[in-house]
Amino acid sequence: MKIISYNIQFSLGRNRQYDIEKIADTIRGGDIIALQEVERLWDRSGNVDQPAELARLLPNHFVAFGATIDILKGGYLQDGAADNRRRQFGNMILSRYPILTVRNHLYPKFGALEQHSIQRGAIEATIETPLGLIRVYSTHLCHLSPRQRGIQIQRLLEVNQNAPSEGSVDSGVNLTNGWNEKLLPAPPTEAILLGDFNLESTECEYDLIVGPMSAIPNRETQRLNGFGTFVDAWVAAGHDERSGVTLFKDVQAGIGPRIDYCFVTPGLAKRVKAAHIDAEADGSDHQPLHVEMASE
DSSP: OEEEEEEOGGGBOTTSOBOHHHHHHHHTTOSEEEEEEEEESOGGGTTOBHHHHHHHHOTTSEEEEEEEEEEEOOOBOTTSOBOOOEEEEEEEEEESSOEEEEEEEEOOOOOOSSSOOOOOEEEEEEEEETTEEEEEEEEEOOSSOHHHHHHHHHHHHHHHHHHHHHOOSSOOSSOOTTOOSSOOOOOOSOEEEEEEOOOOTTSHHHHHHHOOEEOOTTSOOEEOOOTTOOEEHHHHTTOOTTOOOSSOSBTTTTBOOOOEEEEEOHHHHTTEEEEEEOTTOOSSSSOOEEEEEOOO
């Protein structure tokens, strides 16, 4: 099972051209794909409905889009009728496997008088995969401060922890009026967090997700991974957690941080077989992260 996480920067490539078809070609090989900074009907990107275009260009994938910014694009038409077009921006999940249910979670927003501050969130999809039911999240965290990211991570971890006990989006069996067209399974315990977390592995917010580092005398230094925490798939695949570049500060020198991640629940960590970053992709200011998981 091939997983990709990619902040597509609304398809603005290194050549300063917008090209949603290039994004589709870059991610075409993924079985489960998490995208961030996907937009519809923005002037800057040619007023393209990017979620619809990606669905058209990748017809073998199920798709789910969760807007975190939703602003009236239209107004009134010449005949006085309402123009209901909306300018949207958010996260997306594409999957070769059925997406059974979707929820969109919005994080607390922090207003700033001068700095650009936008609504952030995560889209959650329950997907029927070869590994069984898995909750998959595509998220994009705040770039302004560690404190704000920490609060957003705590919210995401709470969403993950509460999901199994909350039941599906339409739960219960004693319902009338056609609610039970299909009885939905309970939310699975296994989950994958994908996205642009805007942090490096040396920062304390990273510890919130994977647990603090433990330096035990005469033993290998390792993360204290516990209940409710995740495993960095990049590390599970054999890489040093301080290695990798997903946002080049200098493309020619290959210098930059790793701020895009795939985190998996501990039960899935043993399934991680490989991970790599596509350094050649040039359809965005970020690089796609690829993770391969074995079904057996």
